[in-house]
Amino acid sequence: xxxxxxxxxxxxxxxxxxxxxxxxxxxxxxxxxxxxxxxxxxxxxxxxxxxxxxxxxxxxxxxxxxxxxxxxxxxxxxxxxxxxxxxxxxxxxxxxxxxxxxxxxxxxxxxxxxxxxxxxxxxxxxxxxxxxxxxxxxxxxxxxxxxxxxxxxxxxxxxxxxxxxxxxxxxxxxxxxxxxxxxxxxxxxxxxxxxxxxxxxxx
Numbered sequence: 001x002x003x004x005x006x007x008x009x010x011x012x013x014x015x016x017x018x019x020x021x022x023x024x025x026x027x028x029x030x031x032x033x034x035x036x037x038x039x040x041x042x043x044x045x046x047x048x049x050x051x052x053x054x055x056x057x058x059x060x061x062x063x064x065x066x067x068x069x070x071x072x073x074x075x076x077x078x079x080x081x082x083x084x085x086x087x088x089x090x091x092x093x094x095x096x097x098x099x100x101x102x103x104x105x106x107x108x109x110x111x112x113x114x115x116x117x118x119x120x121x122x123x124x125x126x127x128x129x130x131x132x133x134x135x136x137x138x139x140x141x142x143x144x145x146x147x148x149x150x151x152x153x154x155x156x157x158x159x160x161x162x163x164x165x166x167x168x169x170x171x172x173x174x175x176x177x178x179x180x181x182x183x184x185x186x187x188x189x190x191x192x193x194x195x196x197x198x199x200x201x202x203x
Contacts, residue, residue: 072139109187
């Protein structure tokens with residue numbers, strides 16, 4: 001995989017994580033007079049100007065974005081312009097489920113409800129069990145909504161081998177507050193019943 005292919009693959013992952021379309025990426029780049037749409041399909045060339053401007057949407061410098069260990073930032077860490085843009089979107093990237101009406105945080109709550117105090121884990125242990133399209137996300141925003149205050153970033157990393165056989169580094173989190181009945185009840189009301197039954201069968 002070339003450096004350009006790696007960049008485009010990561011750019012797409014970041015875009016999808018926040019539920020942004022290619023047209024919306026163009027809107028976020030309008031002040032730089034740059035276009036993103038077509039890059040993923042190969043109909044647009046990755047110029048140095050675009051490569052430097054694109055990561056700034058997420059508050060990341062180009063030199064850091066290229067690094068393998070860089071991960072999708074939490075929503076609260078995004079530049080204010082990007083946060084405001086996402087908040088004002090009519091279809092939010094934080095909503096999941098076949099009808100796009102379910103809260104991603106509620107699904108995560110269900111998946112971590114049995115985690116004990118001090119339990120350490122990585123996002124990749126949770127994300128694949130989320131319903132589409134959230135099961136393709138690269139991170140979980142632990143700093144807001146129902147998830148706020150449940151975990152802390154240990155500032156330590158775990159290593160794993162991805163589908164392409166490359167070694168990746170991932171942040172390790174620790175449970176500092178367990179899921180209580182009240183929180184679980186709130187989450188249960190927001191998730192798809194069919195998905196919930198499937199999760200319960202696996203436990």
